[in-house]
Amino acid sequence: MRIDQVALLPTYVAAATAVLALLVDLLVPGRRGAVIGATAFGLAATAATAIGVGLGLGDAGRRTAFCFGPDQCSLVSDPAAAAVGAAFAVLALGALALSVPLLRTGEVPVGEYCFLLACSLTGAVVLGGARDLITLIVALETLTLPLYLLVGIRRGAATGASAAVTFFVVSVVSTAVALLGAGLVYTATGGLHLADIAHAGASAPELRPLLKVGMVLLLAGLAFKVAAVPAHAWAPTTYDGAPLPVAAYLSTASKLGGVVALLLVGVVAGGPVLATSGLTLAVLAVLSMTVGNLVALRQRRMVRLLAWSSVAQAGYLLAPLGALLASGGRTPDAIGLVVAATVAYALFYVVLEFAAFAAVVAARGSTDGGDITDYRGLARRSPWVAAVLVIALTGLAGLPPGLAGLFAKVAVVRALLGGDAAWLAVVVALNAVIGLAYYVRVVATLFAAPAAAPLPPDSAAPASVGAQVRVGWPVGVAVGVAAVVAVLLGFAPQGVLELAAFFR
Template sequence: MLPIILLSVLGVVLLFLGFLKSRAVLLPATLLFLAVTLAVNFLDWNKTYLYFNDMLRTNNLSMVFTAIMLGSAFMVVALSGSFMDTDEAQPAEYYALMLFSLVGAIMMVGFENLIMLFVGVEILSVAMYVLTGSDKRNLRSNEAALKYFLMGAFATGIMLFGMALLYGATGSFTIAGIGAYAANQQGLSLLLYVGLLMLLIGLLFKVSAAPFHFWTPDVYDGAPTIFTAFMSTVVKTAGFAALFRLLSVSFEGVYGFWWTIMAIIAALTLVVGNLTAVYQNSFKRMMAYSSISHAGYLLIGLAALGVQTKQAIVFYSLAYSVATISAFGVLLLVAQQRSTQTITREGVNSENFDSFNGLARKNPLLGFTMAVSMLSLAGIPLTAGFWGKFYMFSTAVERGQIWLLVVAVLMSAVGIYYYFRVIIAMYFRDGATETIPVAPFYQYVLLGATIITIGLGIAPGLLQGLF
């Protein structure tokens, strides 16, 4: 509750700070606001409260998911200093929208009522539509925003219709009430099953699961890189937290109906995401399909929905978010440097794999940071990503879903190929990359993300027992 109030108020404060003549105060103010909100988030640790007429719940699990999203937002904002050097940019509005989107994300994490889930999804989505099209002079950004808005509107409509059908079947919008009805196991209305499917379609769209993923490559590619990083971490974490809460509380009683559907969608998402990423030449589009594939790994945990699922989703969300932000942070610097150079080779631009050629030789820190993030996303041992996949695979084994485990392992092997393309380009190819100046605070963020990735890879038990 307190993070929602703080973010709402501080977002409005940022809009007023935008009237100042100097932009210098905006970035540190936003970082301070996020840090304060992150600290306040843990004031109610080991306590459970219900707010807004029992429509929103805060407990240890919701606070952990909120902390992951706030921490991800903090790192993304810390990498956004380029806004201050661009005359067309409106950093006050950008930062305020990011804070407002976090309000919606927190509602999605702790909802107790489907109406609160809908409000959270809309607050998050509307802010992301605007941020996606924030580069108004870029046709790709405009196209991405329009596609995201239109397809998101249809997905939201389907989700809302599903909620209406669930109310018609159960007479309740609360997830506990729906869960009590579903647990009855006898005389269940057909509306319950249809409503569940429609609700899942809306949420699976938000997390880029196949076959509802078609918007993802164009939107990720067209949106400004800093907002792509925000979208691929905060939005995905909120979406899977909402899915876990919905399925574990409301529909565990009809697990036999929906687990096969989720397992098939997980397998399809893994195949589509990994195989399509192999053919990409743009790093951003590769990361878009990578995001789709990682949605598939997270769906494995939901399809299994066992004792380890909660721990697995939290760990995987943290590992994926940190590695993804590191990768986009390095891309931002490389793209800025390449955009200032005259590139004569045909087919080379600031976002292609070739732009990383020779990066590690003259920029060891950037090369090492990118290498660790790619290794983690690929699931290589001694990185957090390895244990994230291990926990997910363990949930499938626990439920006896061996066929899904086989698909996931094979697709992990495919993923190693396209992630290692970046590492090979940085360390084993010659390029025109020059030394890239990196601001001290920027370095601290990249180093911090790298330390978290390696630390959780060496000691994955650090998060156990927290919730």
């Protein structure tokens, strides 16, 4: 077995960050700031290490670990894996910044919180370079398992416990389905490495029926991570019951992890059964975007609206990949183009979704997103926070000034038309129009006049409505950086597509 320790450096740094958080919490009791600072340093070091390894690959273009042959490596470090690891580390750092006010109040045990966040990052870093089914599923579960505890970690919050249980139960069922699919794939091909699965499926046509069933189950199980229908019902309850910084990380990191896993399984391993893999993803895409948008129209709470919106966004993410694969894949260049469009849309979505949650934290605090009506007049009370929320929501809707979302929608539709999937492009366009209704409704609420304050019982003084929430400078930095990145991405769509080309 051949192991390149340099390829494992980002994983080592992420795991060391988790241990560091526990040690600092143990050795410096009562100093929450020390634990937060040490964890932030470790998360930044993980991002820097991933980028450094990616830039230092040299002419070879990749490093490998746990190899039994030229194409039988369990872990690969290449530019795509480095980019994935750095993206996850930045998301974790942003979630930690949003969590600072919550951690300072003592509602959440800071050592355990930082430890679990770093553990989740460790799985995410491994996921980007996973090249066999065992490594991929273990990495994905390592990314997800700490989130069960983070969702319900707030002391005395019954909604958090309920959300955590819902998340756990649905996740267990989805993981069982994915493992059943992986078992059938292994039975049909006799291999666990993605390259071996693709080769065995191509050389043994008589095994394809069993391989097709296994791939469908595996993809359906992995769809849970992106909150795609039918494994979507956990998202609204979990997002609304979790602390808002945890919901921000869950809605972005879990979605990105699911996209990476679906790309690896659907494209790399599923080569011989591209049509079956693609048809499965296309059906999931249509159901997700339609159900997500229609249910979002009836939401009254902000976080639940963002949750159902994320279900619809999962459909947009899966649409181009599913359409092209369902048509048989055509050429490697065509597949590469669609994969790049999918990754680019995932990047746009992650930035805009995180910006939306960051603005909600700045407007409402870290514990409860409140009703949509609570945001009436936010543009007058906190114009900068309202501006960030407007950019994020219009971007998710595909409207200016959120140009990032506009170009993301254009990239998806262009990929669908290029793959001769005009019918799916029409579905995407219709759902985008439906989505405008609830996004524009929220934006209009931000600029509406504040509602009159009701008189509290036994008092003649009016209650404060929409009072300014005091947040620390880390939240302000996270909101500002997310907004700046969202705006810059909107003006550099071609650069994002070129970056996403690493995943071809």
